[in-house]
Amino acid sequence: MATTSNVDNKRYRGLIISIALFLSLIGALLAFTFYTSSLLERNTVLIDQTNQVANSAQAVIKDLFDLDSSYGEDTSSPHIQRVLSRLEENTALISESIVAIEQGGTVTKELDGQTYKLPKVSGSAQESVQAANEQWQLLEPRIQSYLKDADNVTVDSSDELFQAVEQAKTSSLLMNESLEDLTNEVFLDAERQANTIRLIQVLGVAAIFAYFLIFVFFFVRRLRETDAEALAARRETQEIMQTVNTGLFLLDKDLNIGQQHSRALNDIIGEDRLAGENFTNVLRGRISDKDLVTTQQFIDQLYNPRVKEKLVDSLNPLNKVMLHGATRGGDSSSRFLDFKFSRVYEDKDIARILVNVNDVSDAVYLEQRLEKERSQNDMQIEMLTTILNVNPKIINEFIDNTQKHIEKMNNILKNPGSSQYELEAKLKAIYREMHSLKGEASALKLHSFTKIASDAEDKLHALQNQGQLSGNDFLQLAVHLDDLLNLSNTIATLGERINRSAPMSAKPATTQTSAGLDESIVKSRVSKAVVTEGVPSNSLVDNMNIDSEADDDRLSFYQAFAKDIAARQGKQVQLKSDTLTQMAIPAQLEKPIKEISIQLLRNAVVHGIEKPSVRYATGKNAVGTIDLEVQDNGSSIILTVQDDGQGIDYESIRAKLSTSGRFSTEAANQLSQNDLLEQLFSSGFSTKEHADEDGGRGVGLDIIKAQVEEYNGTLNVNSELGQMTRFVITLPKA
Known part of the structure; x- marks a missing residue:
C-alpha cells in the first residue's frame, strides 16, 4: 500500500503544482486589482479634498465681505454670530486640509465618517499645493486677528476686518488657480493609473486564460492515460470479484459498502443492490437489534488503532450468525453466515475494513x-x-x-x-x-x-x-x-x-x-x-x-437430595431420621408424603439453613441439621420436618408483602403472625430475592398446602427466630 501511495503522489504532484501556480496567478491579479483600486480611491478622496478646500476658501471670502458690509450691526445678533461661527469653522478646515494634502495625511469624510490616507503629491501637484498654502498663510493670520475680538463690542476691529478683506481679494484668486491646477494634476494622474491598471488586468486575464488552455490540454491527456490504466485495473478487479465464491466487500468508517464487491455477495446476502448501501441497513431486521448495535461498536473498535486486531476479532458478533431472509427475493428462509473482518492499511492508517462472508449453513446445521x-x-x-x-x-x-x-x-x-x-x-x-x-x-x-x-x-x-x-x-x-x-x-x-x-x-x-x-x-x-x-x-x-432395601434407599435418596441443594446454595446440611426406615407408609399416602417431604426439605435448605459463615458468626455448627420423622398414631401419619436454621422472620415477610405491592405499608403492618403465615403459603409469594432451580418462585409451600387440603390433613408451623423451624403435617389414613 505504501508503494501505491508514493506512485499516486508522484502522479498528481505536477497537477497540484500547476493548480497552485494557476491560483497564484489569479491571486496576484486580484491583489494588484485591490491595490490599484485603493490608489484610485485615495486619489478620488484627494480630488474631493481639494474641491472642499476651494469651496471653503470661497465661503471664507464671502463671509468676510458679508461682515464688512454689515459692520456696525450688533455683534450679538444671530446673523453676525452665524457668520462668525461659519468663518471660524471654514478657516480651521482649510488649514487642516492644506497640511494633509501637502504632507499626505489622513482625513475623515463627512458623508460616511471613514478615515482615508491621502497620497503624497509630487512634482507640479506639489508646487500647486505650496502656492495655495503660501496665499493661505498670508490670509489666515489676518482672519485670526479679526476673529480674536470680532464679537467684543468694546474693541474696534474694523481695521483687522479691512485688512482681511483686502488680503482675501488678492489671495482668493491665486488660491483658486493653485487648487484648480492641483485638481487637474491629480485627475490626470488618476487617469494614467486607471489606464495602466486596465492594461495589466487585460494582460493578466489573457495570461491566465492561456495558461488554463495549456493546463486543460496537458492534463486531459494525462487523465485519459490514467483512466485507461484505472479501467484496466478495474476490469481485472471485476474478473476476480466475479470469480470468487465468497462475499468480499469493503466498509468505510460510516459503515457504507464499497462500490466494488464480489458477485457471490448478492446471492449470499440475498440482495440485488449492495454497492454504496449502509451495512447496518442491510442487516437491520435480519439480526436482532442487540446484535446490530454490537456490530456497530465492533467495527468502531476495528477502526481504533490502539486496539489490537486479534483481540477485537475474538469479539466478532457476526461469527456464524443467523441472517433471516438471507436469500435472493427476500423470502422467509434463513441462513447461517460467517463474517470475517480485516483491516486495510494505507501507510500506517486504517483506511478500510475488508469483509469476507461465507455461507456456513450446512456446517452449522x-x-x-x-x-x-x-x-x-x-x-x-x-x-x-x-x-x-x-x-x-x-x-x-x-x-x-x-x-x-x-x-x-x-x-x-x-x-x-x-x-x-x-x-x-x-x-x-x-x-x-x-x-x-x-x-x-x-x-x-x-x-x-x-x-x-x-x-x-x-x-x-x-x-x-x-x-x-x-x-x-x-x-x-x-x-x-x-x-x-x-x-x-x-x-x-x-x-x-x-x-x-x-x-x-x-x-x-x-x-x-x-x-x-x-x-x-x-x-x-x-x-x-x-x-x-x-x-x-x-x-x-x-x-x-430388592424390596427390603427400599426404605433405606428412600432415606439415602432424601439425604443426597438435601446435600445437592445445599451444594448449589453454598451451604452444608446433615439430614437425620430415626423413623423413616422403620415406618411402613400406607400406599395411598406414599405420593403425598414424598412430595411434601421434597418441598419441605428444599424449603429448609434454601430458606432455613444459613450459610456456614453466618452460622459460625452466631455460634452454631457450620453444618446445619434437618430432622425428618414419620410417625403413625393409629389413625394418621404424622410427618415432621425440623431445621436448626434462622427461623421465620415475620418482619421480613411483612416488608416483602409491602414492597411487592400485595399490601400497602399500613395494611401490612396490621397483619398478625397467622396472617403472615397464610401469605407465606400463598401461590407466587417468596422471600427469596432471585429465583433459581431450588426456589424463589413461591410455589413450594403452596404445593404443601394444596396436598394437605386434598388429603384432609392438618398443617402446623412452629418457629423461633434464629433457632429453628418445624413443620408438622398430619394426614389421615382413611
Whole structure:
C-alpha cells in the first residue's frame, strides 16, 4: 500500500503544482486589482479634498465681505454670530486640509465618517499645493486677528476686518488657480493609473486564460492515460470479484459498502443492490437489534488503532450468525453466515475494513445435529446412570408420579375456564404440578427433566405476572408436557431393558445394557402406549428382589437430595431420621408424603439453613441439621420436618408483602403472625430475592398446602427466630 501511495503522489504532484501556480496567478491579479483600486480611491478622496478646500476658501471670502458690509450691526445678533461661527469653522478646515494634502495625511469624510490616507503629491501637484498654502498663510493670520475680538463690542476691529478683506481679494484668486491646477494634476494622474491598471488586468486575464488552455490540454491527456490504466485495473478487479465464491466487500468508517464487491455477495446476502448501501441497513431486521448495535461498536473498535486486531476479532458478533431472509427475493428462509473482518492499511492508517462472508449453513446445521445427538446421548447416559444407581422402586414411583402429574396438567389444560378467577386457579394448579414434578426430577439428578420443567415454570411465572389471562396463553405449555412425556417414555423403556437383562450373568448384562442404550438412542421417541401400560409394579422390584432395601434407599435418596441443594446454595446440611426406615407408609399416602417431604426439605435448605459463615458468626455448627420423622398414631401419619436454621422472620415477610405491592405499608403492618403465615403459603409469594432451580418462585409451600387440603390433613408451623423451624403435617389414613 505504501508503494501505491508514493506512485499516486508522484502522479498528481505536477497537477497540484500547476493548480497552485494557476491560483497564484489569479491571486496576484486580484491583489494588484485591490491595490490599484485603493490608489484610485485615495486619489478620488484627494480630488474631493481639494474641491472642499476651494469651496471653503470661497465661503471664507464671502463671509468676510458679508461682515464688512454689515459692520456696525450688533455683534450679538444671530446673523453676525452665524457668520462668525461659519468663518471660524471654514478657516480651521482649510488649514487642516492644506497640511494633509501637502504632507499626505489622513482625513475623515463627512458623508460616511471613514478615515482615508491621502497620497503624497509630487512634482507640479506639489508646487500647486505650496502656492495655495503660501496665499493661505498670508490670509489666515489676518482672519485670526479679526476673529480674536470680532464679537467684543468694546474693541474696534474694523481695521483687522479691512485688512482681511483686502488680503482675501488678492489671495482668493491665486488660491483658486493653485487648487484648480492641483485638481487637474491629480485627475490626470488618476487617469494614467486607471489606464495602466486596465492594461495589466487585460494582460493578466489573457495570461491566465492561456495558461488554463495549456493546463486543460496537458492534463486531459494525462487523465485519459490514467483512466485507461484505472479501467484496466478495474476490469481485472471485476474478473476476480466475479470469480470468487465468497462475499468480499469493503466498509468505510460510516459503515457504507464499497462500490466494488464480489458477485457471490448478492446471492449470499440475498440482495440485488449492495454497492454504496449502509451495512447496518442491510442487516437491520435480519439480526436482532442487540446484535446490530454490537456490530456497530465492533467495527468502531476495528477502526481504533490502539486496539489490537486479534483481540477485537475474538469479539466478532457476526461469527456464524443467523441472517433471516438471507436469500435472493427476500423470502422467509434463513441462513447461517460467517463474517470475517480485516483491516486495510494505507501507510500506517486504517483506511478500510475488508469483509469476507461465507455461507456456513450446512456446517452449522451439521454441528447442531451432532450437538442434538450428543445431548440425546448425554440424556440417555444420565437416565441410565440414575436407573443403575437409584432403587428401582423409587424409579417406578417417579415414572408413575410423572405420568400422573402430566395427566393432571393435561386435564387442567383441557378445562376451558373463562373468568379471570378460573384462569388464575388453572394457572396455580398447573404451577403446583410442574413444581412437584421438577422437585422429584431434581432429587433424582435428572437434569433433562429439571431443565424442561424450569423452562415451563419461567413461562408460568411470566403468565402469573402479566395480569390479564386468556385461554390461548396456556397453549405454549403443551410443548413442555410433550417433552416431559417423551423423557418419561425413554426412562421407562431403559428400565424395562435393564430389567430384562437382570437374570443374565454380569458380563452379558453389561453387554445388554450397552446394546439397550444404543437401541434407545435410535428409538428416542417411544409410543405413549408403553407409558400408559406403565412399568409393571413388580418388574423392577420383584425381578431384582430388592424390596427390603427400599426404605433405606428412600432415606439415602432424601439425604443426597438435601446435600445437592445445599451444594448449589453454598451451604452444608446433615439430614437425620430415626423413623423413616422403620415406618411402613400406607400406599395411598406414599405420593403425598414424598412430595411434601421434597418441598419441605428444599424449603429448609434454601430458606432455613444459613450459610456456614453466618452460622459460625452466631455460634452454631457450620453444618446445619434437618430432622425428618414419620410417625403413625393409629389413625394418621404424622410427618415432621425440623431445621436448626434462622427461623421465620415475620418482619421480613411483612416488608416483602409491602414492597411487592400485595399490601400497602399500613395494611401490612396490621397483619398478625397467622396472617403472615397464610401469605407465606400463598401461590407466587417468596422471600427469596432471585429465583433459581431450588426456589424463589413461591410455589413450594403452596404445593404443601394444596396436598394437605386434598388429603384432609392438618398443617402446623412452629418457629423461633434464629433457632429453628418445624413443620408438622398430619394426614389421615382413611
